Amino acid sequence: MHAVYPLVLGALLFAIGLYGVLARRNAITVLMAIELLLNAVTINLVAFGSIIRDALNIGQVFTLFIITIAAAETGLGLAIVLLIFRQKGTAGIDEQRTLAEPARLPDLSKLADRSSEPSPSARTAP
Amino acid sequence: MNTFALIAIALPALGAVSTFAGGRDRRHARFWSTAPTLLAFLATLAVSVAHGTGGTSVQATRLAPAGGLEIWLGTRVTGLAAVIGILVTFVASCVQVYSLTYMKDDRRYATYAGLISLFTSAMLLVVFSADLIVLLVGWEIMGVCSYFLIGHYWEKPEARSGSIKAFLVTKTGDVPFLFGIIALGVQAGSFRISDVLFAATTPGDLHHTTLIAALLLCGALGKSAQFPLHSWLPDAMAGPTPISALIHAATMVAAGVYVIALLYPVFLLAPGVLTTLAVIAAITMTGAALAALAQTDIKKILAYSTVSQLAYMMGALAVGGRTAAIFHLVNHGAFKALLFLAAGVVIHRVGSNELSDFGGLRHRMPVAFGTMTVGLCALVGLPPFSGFFSKESVLGAAWQANGQFAAAGWIVLIAGIVTVVLTAAYSMRMWLKMFYGPFPEESSGDPSPAWPVEAPQSELVILTLLAIPSALLGFLALSRGTFDTWIGGYEGQVVSSLAAVDLNPILATSLIALAAALLGGGLVWLVWRRDPAGDPATILGPLRVPALRGFYFDEAQDFLLVRSTKALAGLVAFLDTEVIDAYVRGAGAGTRTVGGLVRRSQTGNVQLYLTVLLTGVIVIACVFAGQVG
Numbered sequence: 001m002h003a004v005y006p007l008v009l010g011a012l013l014f015a016i017g018l019y020g021v022l023a024r025r026n027a028i029t030v031l032m033a034i035e036l037l038l039n040a041v042t043i044n045l046v047a048f049g050s051i052i053r054d055a056l057n058i059g060q061v062f063t064l065f066i067i068t069i070a071a072a073e074t075g076l077g078l079a080i081v082l083l084i085f086r087q088k089g090t091a092g093i094d095e096q097r098t099l100a101e102p103a104r105l106p107d108l109s110k111l112a113d114r115s116s117e118p119s120p121s122a123r124t125a126p
Numbered sequence: 127m128n129t130f131a132l133i134a135i136a137l138p139a140l141g142a143v144s145t146f147a148g149g150r151d152r153r154h155a156r157f158w159s160t161a162p163t164l165l166a167f168l169a170t171l172a173v174s175v176a177h178g179t180g181g182t183s184v185q186a187t188r189l190a191p192a193g194g195l196e197i198w199l200g201t202r203v204t205g206l207a208a209v210i211g212i213l214v215t216f217v218a219s220c221v222q223v224y225s226l227t228y229m230k231d232d233r234r235y236a237t238y239a240g241l242i243s244l245f246t247s248a249m250l251l252v253v254f255s256a257d258l259i260v261l262l263v264g265w266e267i268m269g270v271c272s273y274f275l276i277g278h279y280w281e282k283p284e285a286r287s288g289s290i291k292a293f294l295v296t297k298t299g300d301v302p303f304l305f306g307i308i309a310l311g312v313q314a315g316s317f318r319i320s321d322v323l324f325a326a327t328t329p330g331d332l333h334h335t336t337l338i339a340a341l342l343l344c345g346a347l348g349k350s351a352q353f354p355l356h357s358w359l360p361d362a363m364a365g366p367t368p369i370s371a372l373i374h375a376a377t378m379v380a381a382g383v384y385v386i387a388l389l390y391p392v393f394l395l396a397p398g399v400l401t402t403l404a405v406i407a408a409i410t411m412t413g414a415a416l417a418a419l420a421q422t423d424i425k426k427i428l429a430y431s432t433v434s435q436l437a438y439m440m441g442a443l444a445v446g447g448r449t450a451a452i453f454h455l456v457n458h459g460a461f462k463a464l465l466f467l468a469a470g471v472v473i474h475r476v477g478s479n480e481l482s483d484f485g486g487l488r489h490r491m492p493v494a495f496g497t498m499t500v501g502l503c504a505l506v507g508l509p510p511f512s513g514f515f516s517k518e519s520v521l522g523a524a525w526q527a528n529g530q531f532a533a534a535g536w537i538v539l540i541a542g543i544v545t546v547v548l549t550a551a552y553s554m555r556m557w558l559k560m561f562y563g564p565f566p567e568e569s570s571g572d573p574s575p576a577w578p579v580e581a582p583q584s585e586l587v588i589l590t591l592l593a594i595p596s597a598l599l600g601f602l603a604l605s606r607g608t609f610d611t612w613i614g615g616y617e618g619q620v621v622s623s624l625a626a627v628d629l630n631p632i633l634a635t636s637l638i639a640l641a642a643a644l645l646g647g648g649l650v651w652l653v654w655r656r657d658p659a660g661d662p663a664t665i666l667g668p669l670r671v672p673a674l675r676g677f678y679f680d681e682a683q684d685f686l687l688v689r690s691t692k693a694l695a696g697l698v699a700f701l702d703t704e705v706i707d708a709y710v711r712g713a714g715a716g717t718r719t720v721g722g723l724v725r726r727s728q729t730g731n732v733q734l735y736l737t738v739l740l741t742g743v744i745v746i747a748c749v750f751a752g753q754v755g
Contacts, residue, residue: 022737093732100730 006047014040027081027091031074038070127176128185131201131254134169134211137162138218138247145240152235159239160222163246167215170250174208179611182618184320186256195259195311198318202256205614206452210253210384213459217376218246220588221368224467227582228368228474238278242372245271249377253384258307258317265303265349265381269296272378276365285364295358299348306341309334310392319388323617326391339396342389343403350382350436353410357679359433360417363425367470370425374432375463383439383455390448390616397530404444404534408541411437413677415548419555420663420673423479424469427556431505432462434545438520441538445531447523449610449627454516457599461504461513464592468498471581471589472560481559482661488561494581495561497589502553504596506643507546515600517546518631518639525635539635546639550646555662558651563658603629 013036020033042063049059085091141162148154177183186200222242229235248271251264270293277289311317313332314325325331332338346352351359359379363370373379386393393400411434418430435458442451471494472487473479488495504513521542527535602609607626615621653662663670672678 018740022733022740096732097730101725101728 003047003051006043010040010043010047012040013037013043025092025094027084027093028078030093031077031081034077035070035074038066042066127173127203128183128201130169130172130176131203131207131211131250132185134166134173134215135201135247135250135254137166137169138243138250142240142243142247145236145243148236150236155236155239156226159243160219160226163215163219163222163243166246166250167212167219170208170211170215173203174212177203177205177208179205179614179620181614181620182320184256184318186318196316197259198257199260200256201254202319202618203254204618205612206384206387206618207253209452209456209613210380211250213380213456214246214249214253214376217459217463218242218249218372220463220467220592221372224371224470224585224588225366225368227584228470229366232366234278238275238366241271241274242369245275245372245377249381252381256319258311258319258322261319261385262304262307265345265385266300268349268378268381269293269300272296272362272373275369275373276362278365278369282364284361288358288361288364292358292362295355296348299344299346299355301344302341303345303348306338306345309338309341310389313338320618322389323391326389326395327617332392332395335392335395336398339393339399340402342385342392343399346382346386346440347406348382349385350379350440351433352382352437352440353406353413354679356410356414356433357676357683360426360429360676363423363429367425367466367473370429371463371466371470374429374466375459379432379436380455380459383436383443383451386440386443387448387452390443393443394446394616400444400446400531401534403440404537407437407441407444408537410434411441411545412541412548415545415552416666416669416673417676419548419552420666420670422481422661422674424473424481424484424556424560425466425479427481427552428462428465428469431549431552432458434549435462435505438517438542438545441542442520442523445524445527445535445538447520447527447627448616449613450516450519450523450629452613453519453603453609453629457504457512457516457596460592460599461501461511461596464497464589464596465501465505467585467592468494468501468589471585472498475581481556484560485563486561491581493586493589497593498560499557500593500597502557504600506550506553506647507639508643509640510600511597512595512600515603515629515631517542518636519603519629521635521639522629522632525632543635543638543642546642547646550643551650551662551665554647554650555654558654558658558662563654603631606630 017033017036017038017040020036021030024030024033045059045062045066047059049057081091084096088095141158144158144162145155148158182202182204184200184202186198186202189197189199222239225235225239225242229238232238245268248264248267252261252268255261255264273289273293276292277285279285280289307317310322310332313334314322316322316325326335344355348355359374362373365373393403414430414433414437418427418434421427421430435454439451439454439458442448442454472484472491475491476483476487478484500511504511507514507517509515521539524535524539524542527538607621607623607628609629610626611621611623649665650662653665654660663674666673675681
């Protein structure tokens with residue numbers, strides 16, 4: 001079989017996965033797109049292993065590892081998505097902006113005050 | 127004898143440490159301030175007796191040899207050092223014993239006594255040191271001690287400013303002095319005084335001697351209060367009177383003269399510097415004597431008189447009369463200590479420094495009157511008191527100066543004789559105003575105040591003790607060259623009594639000086655006779671006010687140095703806060719502005735971040751591919 005087919009397949013899958021990661025809004029879709037990205041890589045690994053006739057089959061070994069880790073990663077990701085959904089009622093990835101910079105610059109003198117604040121309870125307060 | 131010298135240095139230092147450790151315990155402070163100083167006096171006597179007229183004996187050990195600069199800890203005893211050592215410890219002992227009663231009621235007596243001990247020890251370190259660097263250490267300790275002692279009454283503003291002024295002015299001379307010592311040590315290849323003197327007497331061994339001598343001279347001028355670094359000394363009168371006696375007679379001001387005498391071969395290599403010294407001495411002696419004639423504070427009269435007398439010593443050094451200078455230093459040490467301590471007794475009793483508050487004290491204070499008369503006669507230079515012989519030896523040295531000293535000799539001689547007139551005038555004025563005429567309180571109808579005792583017995587004993595050398599020390603000059611064989615040659619070598627410098631008064635200068643003294647004293651007496659209640663200083667005429675203000679030297683100093691320094695400091699402060707700080711503040715503000723722009727991109731949208739990341743990867747990959755391909 002010509003080597004170009006699996007490579008083209010891998011490239012196509014990667015492109016689809018990239019689109020899914022960068023453009024889709026639903027967190028579950030993004031997770032699925034990440035799976036596509038990983039699978040594109042595994043296809044490439046297996047294909048190249050076969051092309052260079054690797055006696056140790058490192059590509060296939062890697063693929064097995066990636067599948068295992070991908071399963072764990074998906075489980076974790078889904079759990080996080082579930083928690084976010086429970087808290088905020090939405091799984092839209094573009095609505096998770098807690099880490100965004102505030103609109104105005106924080107006052108430096110207040111920052112200094114906060115760092116010298118001794119009580120730990122004040123830090124955990126909402 | 128080196129051991130004795132070491133003991134003499136160590137004892138007052140030990141006394142100082144112990145006095146400081148004793149806190150405010152008065153009895154402890156009394157014992158530990160007087161006993162070590164008296165023992166140090168005995169030790170210096172032992173040094174002198176053991177040394178006799180021998181040459182130099184050095185006992186020194188090298189301190190931590192670590193290459194480069196070598197420092198030798200130890201003592202170097204010459205006749206010169208032995209004589210000055212006796213003077214220092216004698217006056218210091220007198221001052222310590224005198225202070226026992228004089229400073230009895232002072233709250234800070236312990237600190238005061240400890241500092242005097244430290245001062246004495248530092249001066250002995252200067253006198254007996256074998257190494258120029260160690261000498262410098264003693265020199266600086268003296269500077270610090272004088273600062274603390276002048277500022278003893280720190281509640282008074284003039285004491286505070288006087289102490290700061292003394293410190294700053296002497297430090298102005300000390301910085302060039304430090305450079306001079308380093309240059310001298312580098313040129314001579316060693317800081318040991320014996321090596322330096324050997325190099326100075328070996329032709330062609332020292333270079334840049336004029337520069338070195340000029341730098342060293344700056345330090346000596348500062349410590350010995352010569353023009354233009356003299357202005358600290360009159361202001362130093364804000365300290366307690368015994369301190370004035372100590373600083374003015376034996377320690378601080380003597381150090382400058384001593385160092386020039388010690389390193390005299392170096393100065394002989396720089397005739398230009400010695401001529402400059404002659405001019406400075408001439409200006410100082412006449413100017414200070416004029417200022418003394420106009421002062422109204424008796425301590426300031428004595429202070430200006432010290433400046434003027436020190437200028438005699440400097441003048442003698444400038445014309446090659448090293449022996450005469452040291453002779454005058456010793457005599458002056460005795461009679462000036464006497465004058466200050468006697469003035470202290472009078473000031474305590476009358477309760478004022480102002481000359482106008484005195485009068486008619488000769489019957490009320492007979493001991494102070496007698497001893498002060500001896501001191502003033504010595505100061506004026508009336509025969510047979512000590513000052514006559516030493517002043518004549520200075521004038522004689524100027525008279526006989528020839529060769530490279532000829533010009534300097536004339537300058538010093540003329541200024542010296544003019545100063546004799548002025549000295550006689552201000553001494554006469556002080557003597558008459560203090561002890562004759564009406565007592566101001568009496569003339570105003572006040573009933574005669576009770577005068578149970580003149581002063582505590584111990585103070586009067588000290589005055590009498592000091593009056594003896596003030597009166598008799600001069601006769602050493604008659605014994606052909608004895609004093610010169612005592613102090614030894616320029617390099618500390620033995621001087622045979624045949625080759626020794628003769629200090630015998632010369633008839634010509636003696637007659638002129640005596641006539642000058644009678645003229646000055648007589649003029650003041652005539653003026654006083656006409657108006658006993660008035661101030662004879664009126665004979666100065668229009669010069670009186672400038673002389674009273676020290677010829678506006680402080681104002682000129684303020685204008686030239688202080689104002690310009692302040693203006694310069696203002697400029698520097700402006701440059702610092704407005705120019706340099708502008709860059710610093712700008713760096714902060716600029717970073718914040720740029721940061722504010724960049725943080726706009728932090729929207730919190732993860733997908734945007736990833737897109738940018740991907741773009742970056744692609745760009746890097748393209749660039750990399752372009753480079754490889």
